[in-house]
Amino acid sequence: MDLTLFDVSEPLIQRAASRINQPQHNIRYLVGDINNGTPTNETYDIIICVSALHHVVELELLIAQINERLEPDGQFWNPGEQIGRNGNRLWPEGLQAANRAFEKLPERLRFNSITKKTDVEIPPDDFSVGCFEGIRSESLEGMLNRFLLPSTVYKRNCFLWRLTDDAYCDNYSIASEEDMRHLKELVVAEAMHWLQGGRATELHAAYKRRQF
Numbered sequence: 001m002d003l004t005l006f007d008v009s010e011p012l013i014q015r016a017a018s019r020i021n022q023p024q025h026n027i028r029y030l031v032g033d034i035n036n037g038t039p040t041n042e043t044y045d046i047i048i049c050v051s052a053l054h055h056v057v058e059l060e061l062l063i064a065q066i067n068e069r070l071e072p073d074g075q076f077w078n079p080g081e082q083i084g085r086n087g088n089r090l091w092p093e094g095l096q097a098a099n100r101a102f103e104k105l106p107e108r109l110r111f112n113s114i115t116k117k118t119d120v121e122i123p124p125d126d127f128s129v130g131c132f133e134g135i136r137s138e139s140l141e142g143m144l145n146r147f148l149l150p151s152t153v154y155k156r157n158c159f160l161w162r163l164t165d166d167a168y169c170d171n172y173s174i175a176s177e178e179d180m181r182h183l184k185e186l187v188v189a190e191a192m193h194w195l196q197g198g199r200a201t202e203l204h205a206a207y208k209r210r211q212f
Helices: 010-020 059-069 092-102 137-147 177-195
Strands: 002-007 026-031 044-048 070-082 148-156 202-209
Touching: 002 010, 010 026, 044 059, 059 070, 059 137, 059 148, 070 137, 092 177, 137 148, 137 202
Parallel strands: 002 026, 044 070
Antiparallel strands: 070 202, 148 202
């Protein structure tokens, strides 16, 4: 295989290249800001972007160039993308459903390891403040559909991730039957919300090139 690795962090991309460096593969790495577009004019059979587009401001430029850089039968793979509200926030109805499930939990499971306080509701944090986390999440799916052709699309996770993220995950013990029961109840609440039209915040998809 010919592999081209691209990232803004040179130490990170060097480490990745060293881990997959095998004699049968031709590997090179490029360093740069993805907001400036793709780093080469070459075309590829597969372009993969793992959980990264929600950090990008210049979506129109980048996704249009991704389409141009695909071979005629090439594919763009985009697993683990954030498509909730900007700032990686939950959709309003998702936040309401999350809080209904959250308020049923005992206080010890609502302890926030970041603020060191017990929460009554899920904080509606905007994670883009001070960084680019989810900076244009609301635009992502529309942009992908605008410049590429969806092939396989799977969406999930309306709010469950927010109840078990790093603010709360250490409150649970998988050895505790009570904790496992509460986690299963959260899963059921998530599933019921999704069945009733809840909007997902996580995208896993493959796209084909848009062409004549």
